[in-house]
Amino acid sequence: MPLLEIAELAKSTYYDGVKRFDRVDNDKFLKDKIIAVYNENLGRYGYRRLTIALNKDIDVIETYGNINHKRVQRLMKVLGLRAKIRVKKYRSYKGKEGVIAPNILDRDFTSHKSEEKMVTDVTEFRVCNKKIYLSPLIDLNTSEVVSYSVSTSPSVSFVMEMMEKGLTKKQYDNLTIHTDQGFQYQNNRYQNFLGYKGIKQSMSRKGNCFDNAKAENFFSQLKAEFFHINQFKSIEEFKLGLDKYINYYNNKRIVTKLKMAPVEYKYHQLANI
Numbered sequence: 001m002p003l004l005e006i007a008e009l010a011k012s013t014y015y016d017g018v019k020r021f022d023r024v025d026n027d028k029f030l031k032d033k034i035i036a037v038y039n040e041n042l043g044r045y046g047y048r049r050l051t052i053a054l055n056k057d058i059d060v061i062e063t064y065g066n067i068n069h070k071r072v073q074r075l076m077k078v079l080g081l082r083a084k085i086r087v088k089k090y091r092s093y094k095g096k097e098g099v100i101a102p103n104i105l106d107r108d109f110t111s112h113k114s115e116e117k118m119v120t121d122v123t124e125f126r127v128c129n130k131k132i133y134l135s136p137l138i139d140l141n142t143s144e145v146v147s148y149s150v151s152t153s154p155s156v157s158f159v160m161e162m163m164e165k166g167l168t169k170k171q172y173d174n175l176t177i178h179t180d181q182g183f184q185y186q187n188n189r190y191q192n193f194l195g196y197k198g199i200k201q202s203m204s205r206k207g208n209c210f211d212n213a214k215a216e217n218f219f220s221q222l223k224a225e226f227f228h229i230n231q232f233k234s235i236e237e238f239k240l241g242l243d244k245y246i247n248y249y250n251n252k253r254i255v256t257k258l259k260m261a262p263v264e265y266k267y268h269q270l271a272n273i
Contacts, residue, residue: 027075029059029063030054030060030063030064030067030071030075031075031078031079033054033057033059033060034050034054034072034075034076034079034081035079035081037050037053037054038050038076038081041252041253042225042229043081043083043084044083044084044225044253045083045254046082046083047069047072047073047076047083048069048256049083049253049254049256050072050076051067051068051069051072052254052256052259052260053254054067054072055067084224084225084229100181100185100186100191100201100203101185101201101202101203102202102203103202103203103204103205103211104176104178104200104201104202105117105119105176105178105202105211106211107210107211107213109140109213109214110140111139111140111141112141113141113269114139114141114142114266114269115139115141115172115173115175116140116141116174116175116176117139117140117141117175117176117177117178118137118138118139118140118146118175118176118177118178119137119138119140119177119178119179119212119214119215120135120136120137120138120159120162120163120177120178120179120215121135121136121179121180121182121212121215121216121219122134122135122154122159122182122184123219123222123223124154125227125238127232127235127238128232128233128234128235128238130152130235131152132150132151132152132235132238133150133151133152133153133154133158134148134149134150134222134242135148135149135151135154135158135159135162136148136162136215136218136246137162137163137166137167137177138214138215138218139262140214141269142255142258142262142263142265142266142269143214143218143255143258143262143265144250144262144263144266145218145246145249145250145262146166147162147163147165147166147167148162148246149161149162149165150239150242152235154184155184156183156184156187156189156190158184159184159185159190160189160190160193163190163193164193167197167199169197170197171197171198172197172198172199173198174200175197175198175199175200176199176200176201176202177194177199177200177201177202178202178203178204178211178212179201179202179203179204179212180203180204180209180211180212181203181204181206185201185203221249222245222249225245226241226242226245249262250262250263251263251264
């Protein structure tokens, strides 16, 4: 008696199964590329950034043409890959404007050229049972971390070190720097430095993190993609890792809205002037 009759299996069903078994996985090359880019960026890319990176890969373009983000999202699910998730905090308190400086930025984070709008803030880490503070200066046009300083104390000097490293011109034309109402930014040394450079000072309303959302967003990314996934044996090891991450952030990590890394976008703008 034929085996198909014994199994009570139709011929059409049998041959369809054989075809499926022999079928080549047409997405294998693309899957391998997705895994490579995902691992190269230490799991920091979701499907949107992965799509942008893949559409810059000559081999991918020659094989598949332009890749749709939905295809990448589907294949990531098949592969069990997902980006590191940032915890989003919500605060509804609007707060009052500061007496030192008005909220000039007013949550308008759009910028059409470098050195037009920048933000800065201070965040805290605990490494080897010690508090470490980071203060970056971020250009809103490119998302580049222009300069940063690290210290065991959130002092005015620590903030001024970062400012002096990042702002080396004698005068700036129409640059606004936005901060929260931290004591460092209310200090005369900080205010006099901005005045000497011709920089406008802008401040968030009291207790309102959304007024400085771009700085908060950077800290959230930094902690999700660097700090929380590593264990540091020393403060020096933490600092070296931080240097490496910020270099990666500036020069390699794709900004979704720019479709390229911050420094790459800066040079792209200069080339088109």
